Amino acid sequence: MIRTAITEMFGVKYPILNAGMGRVALPNMVAAVTNAGGLGVLGAGSSPPEKTREMIREVRALTDGPFGVNCPLALPNGVENAKVCLEEQVSLINYSMGRGDWICEAAAKYGGKAVASVTTKKLALSAQKHGCAAVIAAGNEAAGHAGPTTTFTLIPALAETLNIPVIAAGGVATGAGLISALALGASAVSMGTRFWTTQEGPMMQGWKDKAVELDITETVISDKFDGIPCRQMDVPGARKMMNAKVLNVFDVLGQSFKISQELNIPWWKLTLDTFKRGPAEIEGMMRMSQMLKAHTHTMTSNDTSKGFTAVGMSVGMVHDVPTIAELMARIVGEAEETKRRILGTSNSAAY
Ligand SMILES: Cc1cc2nc3c(=O)[nH]c(=O)nc-3n(C[C@H](O)[C@H](O)[C@H](O)COP(=O)(O)O)c2cc1C
Structure with missing residues (x-):
């Protein structure tokens, strides 16, 4: 105790x-x-x-x-x-x-x-x-x-x-x-x-194995994930999202439909609520929709060349x-x- x-x-x-x-x-x-x-x-x-x-x-x-x-x-x-x-x-x-x-x-x-x-x-x-x-x-x-x-x-x-x-x-x-x-x-x-x-x-075993491999330096932090500084695993999927200057609007739209179903909120309401927050937050919410997609990947696939999830620097102390x-x-x-x-x-x- x-x-x-x-x-x-x-x-x-x-x-x-x-x-x-x-x-x-x-x-x-x-x-x-x-x-x-x-x-x-x-x-x-x-x-x-x-x-x-x-x-x-x-x-x-x-x-x-x-x-x-x-x-x-x-x-x-x-x-x-x-x-x-x-x-x-x-x-x-x-x-x-x-x-x-x-x-x-x-x-x-x-x-x-x-x-x-x-x-x-x-x-x-x-x-x-x-x-x-x-x-x-x-x-x-x-x-x-x-x-x-x-x-x-x-x-x-x-x-x-x-x-x-x-x-x-x-x-x-x-x-x-x-x-x-x-x-x-x-x-x-x-x-x-x-x-x-x-x-x-x-998360799928491949992602847990990846976490075991990573060192304390192998994380990235950026406000490009959801508008606020956010720390993630340093993997290709996270780098791609951090460096994306423009989001693929069709991808965001498709993802917003899926999210509205997952959250049980009508798509029009989710979109309206997002737009009501103002221009600064719209991009953050659009980016968040892409982050959720990347995160869903970690629950369904062992392929760590796509997708990503949050880890802290403490990942370097995870050995099993x-x-x-x-x-x-x-x-x-x-x-x-x-x-x-x-x-x-x-x-x-x-x-
Ligand atoms: C996969 C993952 C998802 C997280 N989701 C949330 C969340 O939904 N709400 C929240 O307040 N913090 C969330 N966090 C952040 C944690 O609350 C916490 O601040 C962080 O994990 C502490 O750092 P550590 O990972 O080194 O222990 C998340 C962290 C991880 C690793």
Whole structure:
């Protein structure tokens, strides 16, 4: 057991969360993390709200422990999914890409906790002001929407500024990483890359093998994926998208039809909502449609010469594809070993 403000808040054994990765952190992954003593987080992504409700109930059938749901508010279905989480009285609602004071207020009424994902001190302070119980802070090493500064600087800066616990994201894949984050002032870690490269991750084996091959330097970051700096695997598909000056309009159109079906939103409404966001966001949404296509490829094909998916720099620390139960036991063992190495004791300290 490692006691922190987060393990106390949620009543879990270990201060370890899986990142709420849309289309990746599915019920089997979430339940496996919670059942191993961590805090599983479901990725609602842009799922149709009824699908999100179904997934929440599926997690409940697989575990009696607490779990969370990640809802990116700016994506289609994001706000609706947060409302489903409130109706279902989920223990932790992790929102990103939007203002969530209404989520904080509504969750508090049933004892739920709202936790915002942030990348800067300014965003963290506004999350605290809006009533968040904690923040998940992503440094520049992180997969997906990475922050402008490193986890090693962001975490202590937030720990000395905020009155609420900080959960560190980005660059953590081992027990030594967990202990380092706690030493810097975090109360837990949230890992994405390390959790999808497990037996439970839904990507095809070829992509997991590719992740095992990659070094810490083999990621790319660009705002050409969806309009915001976003870190992905350095593979030909990602390079092609980063370097594409003009998107193929027919491809985008075809993809938007498929997405409207997947999200259960009429095509005209999806298009209208996208256009209402203004010219700057239209290109971002068009690019995101291409990114989703590349990501779908990783779930259906082992061919790594096309498609791509998000990984953080921590991919260089992924050397195998264990089950989540094996991974959790290993991380906890490594954390104990790290404490012994640096403190010369195995006493369980409170962070
Ligand atoms: C495949 C993948 C999908 C992701 N999807 C989401 C998402 O839907 N919502 C979100 O807030 N973060 C998402 N992230 C980012 C994570 O929340 C987290 O910040 C990141 O994985 C931390 O870095 P790490 O991968 O080095 O652990 C995703 C990450 C990965 C690897």
